[in-house]
Amino acid sequence: xxxxxxxxxxxxxxxxxxxxxxxxxxxxxxxxxxxxxxxxxxxxxxxxxxxxxxxxxxxxxxxxxxxxxxxxxxxxxx
Amino acid sequence: xxxxxxxxxxxxxxxxxxxxxxxxxxxxxxxxxxxxxxxxxxxxxxxxxxxxxxxxxxxxxxxxxxxxxxxxxxxxxxxxxxxxxxxxxxxxxxxxxxxxxxxxxxxxxxxxxxxxxxxxxxxxxxxxxxxxxxxxxxxxxxxxxxxxxxxxxxxxxxxxxxxxxxxxxxxxxxxxxxxxxxxxxxxxxxxxxxxxxxxxxxxxxxxxxxxxxxxxxxxxxxxxxxxxxxxxx
Numbered sequence: 033x034x035x036x037x038x039x040x041x042x043x044x045x046x047x048x049x050x051x052x053x054x055x056x057x058x059x060x061x062x063x064x065x066x067x068x069x070x071x072x073x074x075x076x077x078x079x080x081x082x083x084x085x086x087x088x089x090x091x092x093x094x095x096x097x098x099x100x101x102x103x104x105x106x107x108x109x110x
Numbered sequence: 111x112x113x114x115x116x117x118x119x120x121x122x123x124x125x126x127x128x129x130x131x132x133x134x135x136x137x138x139x140x141x142x143x144x145x146x147x148x149x150x151x152x153x154x155x156x157x158x159x160x161x162x163x164x165x166x167x168x169x170x171x172x173x174x175x176x177x178x179x180x181x182x183x184x185x186x187x188x189x190x191x192x193x194x195x196x197x198x199x200x201x202x203x204x205x206x207x208x209x210x211x212x213x214x215x216x217x218x219x220x221x222x223x224x225x226x227x228x229x230x231x232x233x234x235x236x237x238x239x240x241x242x243x244x245x246x247x248x249x250x251x252x253x254x255x256x257x258x259x260x261x262x263x264x265x266x267x268x269x270x271x272x273x274x275x276x277x278x279x280x281x282x283x284x285x286x287x288x289x290x291x292x293x294x295x296x297x298x299x300x301x302x303x304x305x306x307x308x309x310x311x312x313x314x315x316x317x318x319x320x321x322x323x324x325x326x327x328x329x330x331x332x333x334x335x336x337x338x339x340x341x342x343x
Binding site for chain 1 (some may be wrong): 142144145146147231232233234235236239256257258259260262263264277278279280285286288289290291293294296327329331336338339340341342343
């Protein structure tokens with residue numbers, strides 16, 4: 033299976049799960065956001081918002097070469 | 111001492127005279143008078159929003175001192191809403207202030223905000239945020255929402271016909287009561303930064319001016335200086 037490279041940004045409480053080479057992270061072609069979350073061992077209920085290239089997506093989104101992925105936990109303080 | 115129109119001299123020519131007059135006749139409700147609401151209330155009063163309804167059932171406690179502008183040591187144990195009212199009157203006596211020392215619930219929210227042109231969500235519970243959105247939809251008024259956790263913040267603007275919070279927090283049936291702020295706490299400069307952007311979006315919506323964060327989420331993270339506007343739809 034061919035490999036592609038993406039950039040990953042994990043916010044706040046998700047930051048400890050950030051892999052090495054997050055700016056140039058290699059995944060298999062066809063990887064979904066859901067699979068990546070699982071592979072990074074992030075608890076799936078810890079992720080509230082998924083953005084790919086600045087647009088909201090759901091976990092079924094298939095990652096493409098050069099994508100910028102951002103994952104956010106729920107933020108609700110006031 | 112009587113203070114004339116020079117009170118707003120430094121608002122010009124960023125504002126026009128007509129826009130300043132529009133703000134004077136505008137009515138805004140601020141829900142939650144903590145880290146966000148304290149900043150929003152004071153900034154809207156200084157900018158010249160003429161009518162403010164300030165709502166919070168809480169009393170000040172020592173843990174509020176790190177960030178809440180209306181909280182001072184001598185006011186610990188007293189009402190946040192009454193402190194806000196006193197502060198706003200001291201800053202700008204031309205503002206008509208209504209303080210409501212009540213918690214927001216589904217039974218009273220609509221009545222508390224229905225006379226307003228706009229409501230600012232500075233609450234600290236995700237459930238209460240959904241209740242407020244429903245009340246704002248019923249009242250057919252826009253909602254300016256801010257939320258913080260640690261040095262991370264987000265702002266969006268929700269109009270009555272928009273999906274709003276569901277796009278950010280998911281279905282209300284599957285919500286955590288609190289976000290990650292229960293672990294991160296809230297830092298003063300992040301709270302006031304988010305409050306500033308909420309005040310700015312409020313003024314823009316009231317004046318129909320500028321680009322508004324509708325169906326967009328401005329996310330900021332201060333350790334990395336990330337500021338990004340995300341598309342929610």
